[in-house]
Amino acid sequence: MLSTLSITNYALIDSLEVGFDKGFTVITGETGAGKSILLGGLSLVLGKRADLSSLRLKDQKCIIEGVFKIDTYGLQSFFEENDLDYDVHTVIRREILPSGKSRAFINDTPVTLDVLSRLGENLIDIHSQHQTMQLTENEFQLKLVDALANNQQRLAAYVKSLKAYRKAQGELDRMMEVQLTANKEQDYNTFLLSELEKAPLKVGVVETLEEEYEQLNNVELIMEHLSKGDQLFNDEQIGVLSLVTEMRQSLSKLVDFGANYKELYQRVQSVLIELDDINSELQHIQEGVEPNPEALEQVSSKLQLLYNLLKKHNVNDVSELIEIKNELADKVFETAHLDEKIALKTRELQDMQSVLEEQAVVLREKRKEVIPDLKSKLEADLAQLGMPSASFQINLNAVDSFTATGMDELHFLFTANRGGNYGELKKVASGGELSRIMLIIKAILAKYEKLPTIMFDEIDTGVSGEISNRMADIMKEMSGDLQVFSITHLPQVASKGNHHFKVFKTEGEERTMTNMKKLAEEERIVELAQMLSGKDLSDSALAHAKQLLGSSI
Structure with missing residues (x-):
């Protein structure tokens, strides 16, 4: 869980420190107020590459620091493997120097961007339009099916066997080369x-x-x-x-x-x-x-x-x-004696292959069992998000080779219209449709896997009314199991948050700065009213805002 984020000398941010709690947190602000800057700073903490354009004042260094509560994430082995001090409250710090060089630290120990990025993947999942394209990838689709099939331990055993098999195959290949x-x-x-x-x-x-x-x-x-x-x-x-x-x-x-x-x-x-x-x-x-x-x-x-x-x-x-x-x-x-060794290793590989094939078959059978329920749930949830005619064909096909996920290929075919032609998600689903599908999938995964903090970046773009209400309900329901952030322009979504932050700009005599603050209840009412009717507040907008906020508590 992200506990604290502090940013110094980054883009339009002079100095900012904000604390976060568990549950559902919404972030609002006018277009251009700096919500993307906040995400950019957070991305640097998670291992994104940086350059001098990140610096607000070019002669001073930029420091971005995040404190994460990680006691339930099971990351002790990661810290041991990378010779890092484990702490329940882990501090990640990123520094960008005026020279353009960048430094990263985990609990005050210098680390490479690769190590930082791998840890970041286990801490925060920033959902953006780019990440939505993961939905079209076979590996991500199988992850969803395996979560429902409770295949985690079976898949881990298969992966262990596959690693041993590939090692043995490499040894045999080297023996053959040596023999030649x-x-x-x-x-x-x-x-x-x-x-x-x-x-x-x-x-x-x-x-x-x-x-x-x-x-x-x-x-x-x-x-x-x-x-x-x-x-x-x-x-x-x-x-x-x-x-x-x-x-x-x-x-x-x-x-x-x-x-x-x-x-x-x-x-x-x-x-x-x-x-x-x-x-x-x-x-x-x-x-x-x-x-x-x-x-x-x-x-x-x-x-x-x-x-x-x-x-x-x-x-x-x-x-x-x-x-x-x-x-x-x-x-x-x-x-x-090489012929004898090669024959022995070949027999060993054949035995390992038989074990792998058996494990892959078990994975496939478990996947087949849950696919009908997954199809029904996806279609039912999409109907509540304004896609009543959405339909899936989920095909699980066997392949001859061993892959990282077994011996299966999974194809999600989709149509948004009754009687429409099914096609691959990336070809037939619009960006808005993909976002809604991804939201449902994340909600399903949250019930079966221990997911990191999720931050939805304007996942509700292009929807309104009852649909946005339902999307907000889904995100709030997810926040019962994990920390959820939503950057939104919709008052219906903003009203559902347990915590509400506003990103805003202030203009000084010489420069413009981006700030962020947590809103009290009265401030939330004003913010929701402005989201409903603009800066000219009306009594009806304020009343509507109170109604939205009251119904969400």
């Missing part, structure tokens, strides 16, 4: 994988093989220097071991003469032990070193294979080759 490409690449990928599997792929393998290659390729030089080392260790005259052994024996004679001599002896002893260990290791290595042309050839071949693979795959490290090998193995495996 993969079959062409399978032989090549298998060849590349085979190459990599034959290579000794292990992190650090290149460095290890390069070291082994250097040893095998320089075996004679290694043997020569190992032999020389052995000779230097073990020569009887000048061998390192003989000399250090002799030194140890000499120093052993001094150990009893002081701690420093003993320490020196021990250090030489340690060196001798280390040298003896080195000598043993040198001899052990020397025993294992010998020319091996076959091993050299094998190491060289492995290295060359690895060098070629690194170059072929344009990578610098064996770890990258391992990663490529794993990816190729996955591709080859996936392709080899």
Whole structure:
């Protein structure tokens, strides 16, 4: 429910703040007084795009703010999905800057126009001539039938199934595309994988093989220097071991003469032990070193294979080759098992399709049950609105494809005249006839669905007398379930409002301004009398106004 609307620096409005209540609110005012400006400002709050022409004073920003009571709208999930603070009294603010930029806020959180517009659709339904054309759309017509058929939960279940079905269909389509490409690449990928599997792929393998290659390729030089080392260790005259052994024996004679001599002896002893260990290791290595042309050839071949693979795959490290090998193995495996996956997904889709078809049939049967009653009610209500010969043919036809609303097409065929030819609403119904039909449909929907606030913008144009009375009665009856606004030129409609606002202009020395005020009972009488007879009030007009207002209370 719209609780408060405040507008600053917008068109002819300098500053305006007005509060609204539940029930039926009527808004009146002379042509050109600014009722369209009010609607324009409200539309900005609901997400309509804006430009600099909206600014009254071009060097100041325009601010439009609406406070909505939303506790019965079930919008908590919308706020959670869009990371917004939920508040029973939600504040929507729109700012248009002198630069032309626009900003939108929901409970002081900046939002995009898309988010604002989607929330606005759940808050206010502004009924205009443009919106009346929705009546001619199949989706809107089905919404009406589904409301009467109590199909909301069934339709929600169908939509959930359809979403899952389309997701699965997309997965199958992607599998088919992958299969088409993969079959062409399978032989090549298998060849590349085979190459990599034959290579000794292990992190650090290149460095290890390069070291082994250097040893095998320089075996004679290694043997020569190992032999020389052995000779230097073990020569009887000048061998390192003989000399250090002799030194140890000499120093052993001094150990009893002081701690420093003993320490020196021990250090030489340690060196001798280390040298003896080195000598043993040198001899052990020397025993294992010998020319091996076959091993050299094998190491060289492995290295060359690895060098070629690194170059072929344009990578610098064996770890990258391992990663490529794993990816190729996955591709080859996936392709080899893709037929099985496609068959499985196809069977899954067939099962999902069967469920969807069953759900669509149930929706269709429920729709068929209520169509006769809907036809009768529409014709009876239109008769009360001055269209006694109006008649409908409502045809529900099955279609082969899944749509967002099932597997049905609904056609509202209409004639306003007895014996006339039936035709599509948009082709045979006038604007006034469409408005009356839409009013009846909104009234029907209000009984079956939780509708947002509805604002009728001169829906009563072109009607008068008893018909306007009946239209007003319908709107007032609707206001028992939701907040209803009506912008009207008809006193019969204005008199039925629980609340009456007047939009008017005031002219200053330099500019004209649009204002809006809530009328007290005496002011309502004057306003209704002026609507009946013009500004020159007569006693009869005042009496008629009192009569209208009295009969509406």
